[in-house]
Amino acid sequence: MTTVGWLVACGLLLNIAIGLGFLTSRRGGADSLLAALLLGTTGVALALVLGEAVGEQRAVDIALVFALLAAVLGVAFVRRGWFDSDEGGGCGS
Amino acid sequence: MSLVDAISTLLLAVALFFFTAGTVGLLRLPDFHSRLHALTKADNVGLGFTVLAVMLQAEAWATVFKLALIWLLVLAAGATVCFLIAERARLADAASIERTDP
Numbered sequence: 001m002t003t004v005g006w007l008v009a010c011g012l013l014l015n016i017a018i019g020l021g022f023l024t025s026r027r028g029g030a031d032s033l034l035a036a037l038l039l040g041t042t043g044v045a046l047a048l049v050l051g052e053a054v055g056e057q058r059a060v061d062i063a064l065v066f067a068l069l070a071a072v073l074g075v076a077f078v079r080r081g082w083f084d085s086d087e088g089g090g091c092g093s
Numbered sequence: 094m095s096l097v098d099a100i101s102t103l104l105l106a107v108a109l110f111f112f113t114a115g116t117v118g119l120l121r122l123p124d125f126h127s128r129l130h131a132l133t134k135a136d137n138v139g140l141g142f143t144v145l146a147v148m149l150q151a152e153a154w155a156t157v158f159k160l161a162l163i164w165l166l167v168l169a170a171g172a173t174v175c176f177l178i179a180e181r182a183r184l185a186d187a188a189s190i191e192r193t194d195p
Contacts (some may be wrong), residue, residue, distance in 0.1 A: 037136070
């Protein structure tokens, strides 16, 4: 179970890295807002799987904090982008 | 115990498949709303399978309950943020939407 946990954690980390690399390479637009969603789901799953691999029960609390932060982060990102588009007409760049 | 481990491993593999499907959709889909769709749906299903796999390994019922609450919280927050982002993309100027198209 531990080996499987580490393997799945590596796969999830690879997913996060590829997704974030893609999203940060597209400057401007609403695509950068998707990073909040990506970290919200995959980050929580990574915390849970890593906690399972290490055998640490408190990783569930870390995942809960990740989920709460991701919700606030998404709303903050959307509000910030909204004000940028109101001021300049173009969002980003 | 071995059967529980096998089921948990299978669920983790399915979860990794869904997360990879979400990332591939994020990379390959041409439209912004399609990418939003791929990221929201596939990743939330993947997280559901992950939570199920970790639930099977949990030692206390309180942990199982907390894991279920985490998944529901991520579902609600993900749906809300998804609608906010889609609304923001709809209200943004046409130029920024054009720029997301390859």
